[in-house]
Amino acid sequence: MPLRAAPVSVLTVAYLDAASTEPLHPAARDAFMAALEAGWADPARLYGTARRAQMLLDQARADVAEILGARPDEVSFTSSGTQAIHLGVLGTLQGRRRIGRRMVTGAVEHSSVLNAAAAHEREGGEVETAGVDITGRVDAGAFAAALSRPGTALACLQTANHEVGTLQPVPEAAEAAQAAGVPLLVDAAQSAGRLPVPGGWSVLTASAHKWGGPAGVGVLAIRKGTRWRSPYPEDEREHRRVPGFENVPAIVAAAAALRARAAEEAEEGPRLSALVERIRREVPRLVPDVEVIGDPVRRLAHLVTFSCLYVEGEALLTELDKSGFSISSGSSCTASTLRPSHVLEAMGVLTHGNVRVSLPRGVSESDVDRFLAVLPDVVRRIRSSLGVH
Amino acid sequence: MWRRRSGGGGTQETSPREAHEAPQAPVRAEPAADLTIDALGRKCPIPIIMLAEQINSVSLGGVVAVLADDPAAFTDIPAWCRLKSHAHVDTYELPQGGWSIHVRRNY
Numbered sequence: 001m002p003l004r005a006a007p008v009s010v011l012t013v014a015y016l017d018a019a020s021t022e023p024l025h026p027a028a029r030d031a032f033m034a035a036l037e038a039g040w041a042d043p044a045r046l047y048g049t050a051r052r053a054q055m056l057l058d059q060a061r062a063d064v065a066e067i068l069g070a071r072p073d074e075v076s077f078t079s080s081g082t083q084a085i086h087l088g089v090l091g092t093l094q095g096r097r098r099i100g101r102r103m104v105t106g107a108v109e110h111s112s113v114l115n116a117a118a119a120h121e122r123e124g125g126e127v128e129t130a131g132v133d134i135t136g137r138v139d140a141g142a143f144a145a146a147l148s149r150p151g152t153a154l155a156c157l158q159t160a161n162h163e164v165g166t167l168q169p170v171p172e173a174a175e176a177a178q179a180a181g182v183p184l185l186v187d188a189a190q191s192a193g194r195l196p197v198p199g200g201w202s203v204l205t206a207s208a209h210k211w212g213g214p215a216g217v218g219v220l221a222i223r224k225g226t227r228w229r230s231p232y233p234e235d236e237r238e239h240r241r242v243p244g245f246e247n248v249p250a251i252v253a254a255a256a257a258l259r260a261r262a263a264e265e266a267e268e269g270p271r272l273s274a275l276v277e278r279i280r281r282e283v284p285r286l287v288p289d290v291e292v293i294g295d296p297v298r299r300l301a302h303l304v305t306f307s308c309l310y311v312e313g314e315a316l317l318t319e320l321d322k323s324g325f326s327i328s329s330g331s332s333c334t335a336s337t338l339r340p341s342h343v344l345e346a347m348g349v350l351t352h353g354n355v356r357v358s359l360p361r362g363v364s365e366s367d368v369d370r371f372l373a374v375l376p377d378v379v380r381r382i383r384s385s386l387g388v389h
Numbered sequence: 390m391w392r393r394r395s396g397g398g399g400t401q402e403t404s405p406r407e408a409h410e411a412p413q414a415p416v417r418a419e420p421a422a423d424l425t426i427d428a429l430g431r432k433c434p435i436p437i438i439m440l441a442e443q444i445n446s447v448s449l450g451g452v453v454a455v456l457a458d459d460p461a462a463f464t465d466i467p468a469w470c471r472l473k474s475h476a477h478v479d480t481y482e483l484p485q486g487g488w489s490i491h492v493r494r495n496y
Binding site: 344 | 437441464465468471
């Protein structure tokens with residue numbers, strides 16, 4: 001249906017914020033409904049319905065472990081990606097307390113890592129932050145040198161940045177960590193289900209709703225032999241690593257989504273990457289005074305970020321929302337925290353007028369066409385309202 | 390301690406700060422500028438718009454000082470210099486909070 005013929009109320013909204021959360025994968029929906037019927041009982045009990053729930057949980061664990069490159073007994077499910085990171089960071093620091101109290105992290109990690117680091121500092125621990133270049137990539141040499149200093153209990157590095165899509169040098173960091181005998185926590189939240197997880201991790205974290213699973217399921221994998229001690233009171237669940245009754249239907253759905261998404265990646269990844277490449281190329285051509293940021297090549301397939309000079313980020317998002325685009329910004333957090341995005345700040349790029357486009361599975365090319373058609377005028381109008389012509 | 394890189398347009402790193410702390414610039418004597426733009430209390434992108442509007446009112450090689458206290462300006466003015474091929478000379482902390490960010494007109 002031609003857009004101009006459609007009344008505003010039925011204007012199709014293009015969802016371009018997969019990096020915040022990927023829409024539920026159809027495979028997850030089916031698995032969830034089935035598991036609500038078959039997997040509601042307490043998997044820790046011994047009767048038939050309980051054993052069925054346990055079987056579903058075991059199968060989901062085996063599937064997730066296989067795809068992420070872990071052993072099933074290394075994988076625990078948490079209630080979110082953030083909880084997985086908090087447990088991964090604080091539990092490893094706790095487990096290696098006698099070895100040292102130093103933690104090394106990248107400057108553009110997810111806030112859950114930085115907040116866990118801040119908690120560690122408040123408890124008297126030391127945190128060293130490795131800086132990034134203008135593409136948002138952590139300096140592998142500096143990171144390696146930092147984690148090799150004596151007393152390092154843990155190093156943390158994301159596979160890919162959540163705001164600008166730049167891939168991080170995880171293989172190099174893993175090699176250095178192994179040589180130094182320091183556990184490396186790899187935060188795979190943005191890449192799990194899309195890219196193979198690099199090996200060499202001691203702790204691995206991920207979040208199901210980023211790959212098309214339901215919200216409320218995180219993954220915490222702890223490599224056999226890694227010292228780890230829960231920062232929480234004792235609990236029997238999830239190999240004693242995560243407290244509380246497992247959400248079996250959601251975990252089953254998460255595993256189904258991961259399997260489906262990983263299988264589709266060979267086709268979907270290059271398709272999304274080509275659309276992102278087009279946005280990267282076209283936006284600076286169509287809109288004056290724009291900087292496309294992040295690594296143009298070593299990046300996530302589905303994510304691109306750019307900043308528009310002389311434009312307020314929130315105004316941009318509001319106008320794009322009115323035009324039918326659900327989209328996010330690294331600068332939108334300014335309103336709530338009065339601080340610009342720590343990622344953009346660490347990179348030394350424009351922190352205002354920032355737009356992050358992240359393409360969900362199955363996004364149509366016409367959505368990207370329409371975005372590129374609408375954007376120049378939206379930016380021009382906002383600039384002109386500030387007296388910039 | 391690792392420092393964030395500067396966003397300055399081909400200038401030296403003069404105002405390092407840690408990624409996780411409030412922006413800080415070295416406390417040093419501030420040289421005179423050819424033009425001072427008072428953008429204190431203004432939110433980004435307004436300080437940068439003011440700078441873009443007025444940079445041509447100093448002569449080539451002249452220095453504009455932008456007074457700003459929006460934390461975004463600390464990163465964004467050097468980034469603007471890089472994008473626009475002007476030079477971020479230095480950033481000085483103001484006693485009342487905020488910074489005086491010096492920019493040299495290159496063309």
